[in-house]
Amino acid sequence: MKKESAYWVFVVHRVSGIALAAFLPLHFWALGNAFEGEIRLDGLLAWTEQPLVKLGEWAIVITLAAHLGGGLRILALEFLPWRDWQKGLAAAAAALTLAVGLALALSL
Amino acid sequence: MWKGGAEGRFREFDVPRHPSQTVLDVVTYIQRVLDPTLAYRYACRVGMCGSCAMTVNGEPRWTCRTHVDRVVKNDSVSVGPLRNLPVIRDLVTDMSGFFDKWARARGQFKPSRTKKDDVARVRPQSEDRRAVDAGIECIGCGVCYAACDVVSWNPDYLGPAALNRAWTLVKDERDAGRIERLRAVAGDAGCHSCHTHMSCTERCPKKLSPTAGIAGLKREVFKSTLRGEL
Amino acid sequence: MTPKEETLLWIAQRASAAVLALCIVVHLATIIYAVQGGLTAAEILGRTRGNTAWLAFYSIFVLAVAVHAPIGLRSVLMEWLGWRGRSRDRVLLGLSVVLAWMGMRAALGVFL
Numbered sequence: 001m002k003k004e005s006a007y008w009v010f011v012v013h014r015v016s017g018i019a020l021a022a023f024l025p026l027h028f029w030a031l032g033n034a035f036e037g038e039i040r041l042d043g044l045l046a047w048t049e050q051p052l053v054k055l056g057e058w059a060i061v062i063t064l065a066a067h068l069g070g071g072l073r074i075l076a077l078e079f080l081p082w083r084d085w086q087k088g089l090a091a092a093a094a095a096l097t098l099a100v101g102l103a104l105a106l107s108l
Numbered sequence: 109m110w111k112g113g114a115e116g117r118f119r120e121f122d123v124p125r126h127p128s129q130t131v132l133d134v135v136t137y138i139q140r141v142l143d144p145t146l147a148y149r150y151a152c153r154v155g156m157c158g159s160c161a162m163t164v165n166g167e168p169r170w171t172c173r174t175h176v177d178r179v180v181k182n183d184s185v186s187v188g189p190l191r192n193l194p195v196i197r198d199l200v201t202d203m204s205g206f207f208d209k210w211a212r213a214r215g216q217f218k219p220s221r222t223k224k225d226d227v228a229r230v231r232p233q234s235e236d237r238r239a240v241d242a243g244i245e246c247i248g249c250g251v252c253y254a255a256c257d258v259v260s261w262n263p264d265y266l267g268p269a270a271l272n273r274a275w276t277l278v279k280d281e282r283d284a285g286r287i288e289r290l291r292a293v294a295g296d297a298g299c300h301s302c303h304t305h306m307s308c309t310e311r312c313p314k315k316l317s318p319t320a321g322i323a324g325l326k327r328e329v330f331k332s333t334l335r336g337e338l
Numbered sequence: 339m340t341p342k343e344e345t346l347l348w349i350a351q352r353a354s355a356a357v358l359a360l361c362i363v364v365h366l367a368t369i370i371y372a373v374q375g376g377l378t379a380a381e382i383l384g385r386t387r388g389n390t391a392w393l394a395f396y397s398i399f400v401l402a403v404a405v406h407a408p409i410g411l412r413s414v415l416m417e418w419l420g421w422r423g424r425s426r427d428r429v430l431l432g433l434s435v436v437l438a439w440m441g442m443r444a445a446l447g448v449f450l
Contacts, residue, residue: 001166001255001448006306014303014414021407024437028400042379061366068362071355077304078352079327082320103370261417295344296416302411329345338342 004082004091012093013070016063057106069093074105109146109187111136114195118186127264131179132160134189135199141297148199155313158249162199163188168254170313203337206250209266214292215273218285228282239279241271242320245314252308252318264297268308268318271299275321278328290325290332339427347358347409354406363416386448393449408434 030044047053074091080086111119111256121259132150150160155173162171162303164306165179165186194203194331221228251257251269259267266274274293293299300323307319332338339347372381408430414419415430415441 001307002166004306004310006304006310007443008256010303010305017407017410018414021411024403025440028437028440028444032447034442045377046381061369064362064366066357072359074304075352075355075359077319078323080316084322100366102364104373125364222421257416291341294341298341300344300348301413326348329341330349333342333345333349338346 002101009070009073009090009093012066013074016067016070019063020060020067023063057099061104062101066093066097069096074095109135109186109199110195111143111146113197114194115334116198118188119128121301125176129176130188131162131164131169131174131176132184133172134176134185135274136223139300144279146199146247147197156247158247158251158313159216161190161249161252161254163190163249165273167212170250170251173313184248185246185274190250192254192256192259201250203250206253206269207248207268210248210270210273212292213266213274213298214285214289215270215307216285217277218282219282220282225243234281236279236281238326240276243316243318246272246316247314249313250297251313255307255311256301257307258301258306262296262301263299264300266293268302271302271325272316272318272321275325278325287332287337290329291338293325294333294338302326347412350405351409354402354409357402360408361402363393364395365399371386383448387450389449393445396445397442397449400445401440403440403441404434407437 033044048057070093073093076089077086109117109121110116121142123134124144125138126133132153135146135148136150139148142321148162150172151157153160153172155170158170160171161168163186164171164174165181167189171187176185188203189195189199193203193206196202198237208246232238232241246269248269250269252272256265256268258265271293274289276287278289283289302319302322304323305320306319309316309320312318329338370408372385412426412430413425
């Protein structure tokens with residue numbers, strides 16, 4: 001069945017949410033290593049300088065931005081009185097994701 | 109054309125093409141001329157009753173209002189029963205589950221006055237009444253229910269039509285059943301499972317927006333919970 | 339779960355979402371700024387060590403995540419894996435505790 005854009009925003013939102021839920025324990029674990037001191041953390045940071053890891057980081061941030069965009073859309077649909085322009089929020093969510101992705105790509 | 113029950117298969121039929129032909133015309137021709145055992149439903153055939161809803165090329169729609177020219181691909185059209193409903197035979201589905209959910213969502217008006225009271229005065233331009241009017245034209249055709257993915261993932265989900273009807277009653281200032289209705293539509297089986305795919309709004313032949321109604325229900329349930337009513 | 343309990347879960351999900359939206363904007367802005375010209379442990383820890391404002395910020399962030407992620411996964415497990423009932427909710431509660439614990443460990447790790 002043909003799917004409208006709202007369906008794809010949902011899929012992105014859900015899949016990105018699952019990805020973030022899987023990523024976060026790793027993130028917390030890595031930062032928790034700061035307990036062991038600066039040297040351990042620096043070692044980890046050096047590892048993250050590798051291009052593939054940098055790409056992974058960028059992907060994670062994009063995933064985060066996508067999830068945020070989709071989430072803001074849901075908050076708007078659920079809490080604001082209904083208006084027809086709210087259908088265009090799918091595009092807004094995508095735009096936000098792109099903007100964040102670019103900002104990060106430029107700074108990396 | 110789908111032939112059989114839940115277990116069945118698509119069979120091919122050759123049907124003469126005419127100008128301004130609808131998919132319902134095609135189905136009727138098949139039953140009258142090619143296969144008298146074909147089971148299907150229709151009534152008004154002019155887009156008022158919603159009985160002829162079927163799956164055409166994968167999309168739920170009213171077959172009487174679907175011109176063959178609009179959907180034909182490589183000289184063929186695929187017709188099957190509505191999704192998310194048990195198939196009785198061929199193109200006929202069992203809609204009792206659909207209407208049971210309507211009842212479970214408390215989609216019935218509960219009067220607050222008797223015939224001895226004055227007639228209720230409802231301003232048609234009030235915000236509440238306009239919200240009701242925007243959703244009241246539902247004729248229970250089942251297209252939205254067939255279009256909804258959450259219905260297929262969650263068998264308990266009340267679905268867009270039942271929830272939309274509940275919304276029109278929640279906003280009806282004459283109705284006395286508000287709290288029980290909000291209780292009925294809250295939760296995993298109710299409005300909170302809507303993920304705003306908007307398939308229902310996209311496909312509704314009456315151009316209603318169950319998504320809007322369900323979002324409204326979420327707000328009403330939220331307010332009611334904060335007030336300790338639920 | 340009763341309708342009221344399920345509504346409270348929905349409220350918690352939306353409230354934590356709003357909190358996270360703010361936290362993430364701050365977090366992303368900080369990351370994008372801090373990553374300029376490379377990143378070292380000294381730089382990170384220089385900002386966060388002994389800084390109660392950052393600790394408060396990350397604690398709120400962690401707690402909001404511990405609420406938001408499990409409730410979000412709840413729908414996924416039910417709709418895409420058909421997992422319903424008490425066992426699913428108990429596992430998710432466990433996940434919430436794990437996330438909160440690991441997150442606070444990380445927040446304290448960069449604070450102390």
